Amino acid sequence: MPVMSTYTLVLGGTGKTGRRIVARLQAQGVEVRVGSRSLPFDWYDATTWPGALEDVETAYISYFPDLVVEGAPERVGAFARLAASKGVRRLVLLSGRGEAEAQRAEQEVIAAGTEWTVVRCSWFAQNFSEAFLLDGVLAGEIALPAGDVPEPFVDAEDIADVATAALTQDGHHGEIYELTGPRALRFEEAAAEIAAAIGRELRFVSVPGEAFHAGMLSAGVPEDEAVLVSWLFREVLDGRNVEPQDGVRRALGRAPRDFGEYARVTAASGAWA
Secondary structure (H helix, E strand, C coil), X not given: CCCCXXXXXXXXXXXXXXXXXXXXHHHCCCCXXXXXXXXXXXXXXXXXXXXXXXXXXXXXXXXXXXXXXXXXXXXXXXXXXXXXXXXXXXEEEEEECCCHHHHHHHHHHHCCCCEEEEEEECCECCHHHHCXXXXXXXXXXXXXXXXXXCECCECHHHHHHHHHHHHHCCCCCCEXXXXXXXXXXXXXXXXXXXXXXXXXXXXXXXXXXXXXXXXHHHCCCCHHHHHHHHHXXXXXXXXXXXCCCCHHHHHHCCCCCCHHHHHHXXXXXXXXX
C-alpha cells in the first residue's frame, strides 16, 4: 500500500509570518500545505476546512484579519476541534499580546485536545516595510496617533523561527511564548532608526486618532481594516505591552533580533529605496 503523506498546514501562508514559516519548513524538507483562499481555505466558510485538514499532522493558525474581530475566537475554536477530530497532532496559534479576545481564542485551542503552543505578539517591526506604515516611510513622514508609549517591536523573522520550532520539534507543548524585541522604542525613535539605516530624513508626526482614521479611509484602506488599526492604536498601545519579554530566548535559546538590526537588513534589501 502507498505511504500516506502527512502535511504541515500553514494558515495565512502568504502573510508576513506564514510565508516565512513556509520557507523554513520547505528548507527542512517538510511537506507543506499553504492555507489561503486559493487552497481554498476561508475562515468564513467552514466547508473549506475539512479539505485543508486532510492528512495534516501539524498546523499553524494565523487568523485573518485579527483575533479581536467579532466571532474570531469561536471560529478558531471550531477549527481547532475539527483538526483534533481529524487526527491533527499539534497546533501552533499566532496570538496577540494584551488582547482579551485573542486570549479567548487561545483557550479554545488549548481545550481542543491536541498538543498546542501559543505565540503571542504585538507590533511587528515589518509593519514599517510590509504593511500600512510602508507608504509613510517612502514618503518621508510617518503620521500616527502614537505618543510617548514605547513598544518592543518584534521581528517577524523571530516569530517564524519560534513557530517553526514549535511545529517541528518536541518540547514546546503547553508553552505560551510572548515574543518581543529586546528593547521598547517610541514610534518616533523607531522612525529615527529607520532614517539612520536608509540615510535620509524620516519625520514622525503625532496626529489625533480621528484624523488618522479619516486619512486611512481617504487613502483607500477598507473600512474594516481602518477600524482595526485605529483600535490597536487606541487600546493596545496604552502601555500594557511596554515591557520586553523572554519568549524568543525561552523558545530558541538566543536573544531576539533588535529593531536596529531589522532596519539595517531591510534598508539593505532595497525595500525602502
